[in-house]
Amino acid sequence: MSETSTEAAFAYHEPSITTFLNQAGFLVVLNIVNFCLDRFLYCGLIGQLLVGILWGTPGAKWLGRETETVIQQLGYLGLILLVYEGGLSTSTKAVRANLLVSLCVAVTGIGVPMGLSFILKELVGASSLQAFAAGAALSATSLGTTFTILSTTNLIATRLGTVTTSAAMLDDVIGLVMVQIISNLGGNGSSFDAVTVIRPLFVSLGFAIGLFLLCAFAIGPCLRRVLRAKFNLPQFTKTWHFAFLCHTVFLVGIVAGATYAGTSSLFAAYLSGVIVTWLDEKIAHSQTPKSGAQAASESVNDSEEQDTGRSVSSGASEQSIVQDSGVPTGEKVYKTYFKQPANRILIPLFFASIGFAIPITEMFRGNVVWRGIIYSLLMMFGKMITGLWLVRFPFHPLLNFFNSAKNALSRFRLMCSPGKFKTHEREKGQNAQSSAVLQSDVRTEASTDNVARNRIHSSADSVHGPDSGDQPPGQPEAQETQKVNSNQRSAVSFPEKPKSLYPPSILGLAMVARGEVGYLIASLAQSQGMFSKGSSGETSDIYLVIIWAISICTLVGPICVGTLVKRVKRLQNDRGNSGPDPLGVWGI
Numbered sequence: 001m002s003e004t005s006t007e008a009a010f011a012y013h014e015p016s017i018t019t020f021l022n023q024a025g026f027l028v029v030l031n032i033v034n035f036c037l038d039r040f041l042y043c044g045l046i047g048q049l050l051v052g053i054l055w056g057t058p059g060a061k062w063l064g065r066e067t068e069t070v071i072q073q074l075g076y077l078g079l080i081l082l083v084y085e086g087g088l089s090t091s092t093k094a095v096r097a098n099l100l101v102s103l104c105v106a107v108t109g110i111g112v113p114m115g116l117s118f119i120l121k122e123l124v125g126a127s128s129l130q131a132f133a134a135g136a137a138l139s140a141t142s143l144g145t146t147f148t149i150l151s152t153t154n155l156i157a158t159r160l161g162t163v164t165t166s167a168a169m170l171d172d173v174i175g176l177v178m179v180q181i182i183s184n185l186g187g188n189g190s191s192f193d194a195v196t197v198i199r200p201l202f203v204s205l206g207f208a209i210g211l212f213l214l215c216a217f218a219i220g221p222c223l224r225r226v227l228r229a230k231f232n233l234p235q236f237t238k239t240w241h242f243a244f245l246c247h248t249v250f251l252v253g254i255v256a257g258a259t260y261a262g263t264s265s266l267f268a269a270y271l272s273g274v275i276v277t278w279l280d281e282k283i284a285h286s287q288t289p290k291s292g293a294q295a296a297s298e299s300v301n302d303s304e305e306q307d308t309g310r311s312v313s314s315g316a317s318e319q320s321i322v323q324d325s326g327v328p329t330g331e332k333v334y335k336t337y338f339k340q341p342a343n344r345i346l347i348p349l350f351f352a353s354i355g356f357a358i359p360i361t362e363m364f365r366g367n368v369v370w371r372g373i374i375y376s377l378l379m380m381f382g383k384m385i386t387g388l389w390l391v392r393f394p395f396h397p398l399l400n401f402f403n404s405a406k407n408a409l410s411r412f413r414l415m416c417s418p419g420k421f422k423t424h425e426r427e428k429g430q431n432a433q434s435s436a437v438l439q440s441d442v443r444t445e446a447s448t449d450n451v452a453r454n455r456i457h458s459s460a461d462s463v464h465g466p467d468s469g470d471q472p473p474g475q476p477e478a479q480e481t482q483k484v485n486s487n488q489r490s491a492v493s494f495p496e497k498p499k500s501l502y503p504p505s506i507l508g509l510a511m512v513a514r515g516e517v518g519y520l521i522a523s524l525a526q527s528q529g530m531f532s533k534g535s536s537g538e539t540s541d542i543y544l545v546i547i548w549a550i551s552i553c554t555l556v557g558p559i560c561v562g563t564l565v566k567r568v569k570r571l572q573n574d575r576g577n578s579g580p581d582p583l584g585v586w587g588i
Helices: 017-041 044-055 065-088 092-097 099-123 128-139 143-152 159-185 194-229 240-261 265-287 292-303 308-324 330-356 366-390 396-416 418-464 475-492 502-510 516-527 541-575
Strands: none
Touching: 017 044, 017 330, 017 541, 044 143, 044 330, 044 541, 065 143, 065 240, 065 265, 065 330, 092 099, 092 159, 092 265, 099 128, 099 159, 099 366, 099 541, 128 159, 128 516, 128 541, 143 159, 143 330, 143 502, 143 516, 143 541, 159 194, 159 265, 159 366, 159 502, 159 516, 194 240, 194 265, 240 265, 240 330, 265 330, 330 516, 366 502, 366 541, 502 541, 516 541
């Protein structure tokens, strides 16, 4: 028997001073770099990724392989907590109100990179299966990066943050479905099975629908009965430690159930946070005293779910009520027990573990660099285009074009028949004369009315005096004229051009970062032999081009978002309480 099987326990050995200094310095540098970059560009995660490259296998190899494995495992635990925190910061009403936009953003963010990835057939001579695997790796959005950006910039609770996180979550679910597809395809695609391909998607949908039905028909009614009856629960159930235990057990149970069912553990962590927030909103809703008018207004609000601004504002008010109360809510419990160890240790280890997966020493080949940069630009465009869903395009130029084309076509038809053309010109002249007469009559009547109104006001001033507090002569007429003009403009006006492109730009750039799921899919396809062209152990050019795209997108996205958000914050501070918000309705 081996020596390890006969040992009854693991012997404790004091680590060497070299190991202590190496690992302690690793944690300290991760936090220092994160603080400095967050303070200036809101992109501290980029520094943590670079520190992982330096300390790990791609760089100086100061950490052993076993240590990197432990860091990767602890970092994934930090990723789960990060996604759970994003779910806690999401209002259920905001998700429902912006679900359609989130679906459009997610579908665009998946379809466009998948389609553009087939350019690899001409760029590096890839096959259709290899182009599909590359598109699968680049269609996913990094959940950890997205939540970190939005949390650092305080945008996660806004409508923009809700749309971004929901779309990123949907992209992540599809990305993990792609993981299952690629793992079953293998190198030659001989194990392709439609059931195996479709199963992960249906499991994810079934899991989400099952949780929704459980909350709607089991947890919700039971909670309402308990709150109405006001049962005398034991005192320990109202403590913070009991709430911490319940939330932790719920999170671990949902994540474990989802993983064993075959869906994403990150998707389950996000749903856990959303459910806990929904329960907190229910409790706050039951504890808030309401008058009859408030109840009537709430019933109207519930029937008008399409009004997104009203739904988001009501969800935000309920969340503020929850936070102001002394109840140990999910977000308060997270801040008390999880936030500091997650932000200082686990989440930095996660981004450092991403740096471990970048083969920096093999990426700088001449024929790989320029192809990787071109493919990276295409993949950045494939995600940035999702921001167009937040742009309100003006349609009046298109309508004017159609009207001009219609008039030109009708004039051409009249010219084809000379008799009708002469009749049309005669009628046009008569209409012009009649319109001129009508305008002169209207001016005459308006001048007569103004003279009469001035006489009435002058008589009223002689009766009441100039200091009676009434409006001066002519002002009511001016106000009425302005009302008429505004009504006429509103009757014929077209949608205005967007006043700010900051929300769509922030959305598109926040979706650019790929990160952990992209590296996972690319590494899995490489291990399956999908990118290799021969039996040599050298890393294939296709894999390196994909790693270039994932790395550049993961680096550029957070930096650009941080720069934009820094400018938006400065504009918001400059405007004070006056002037439009640069984010508009998406900043609510």
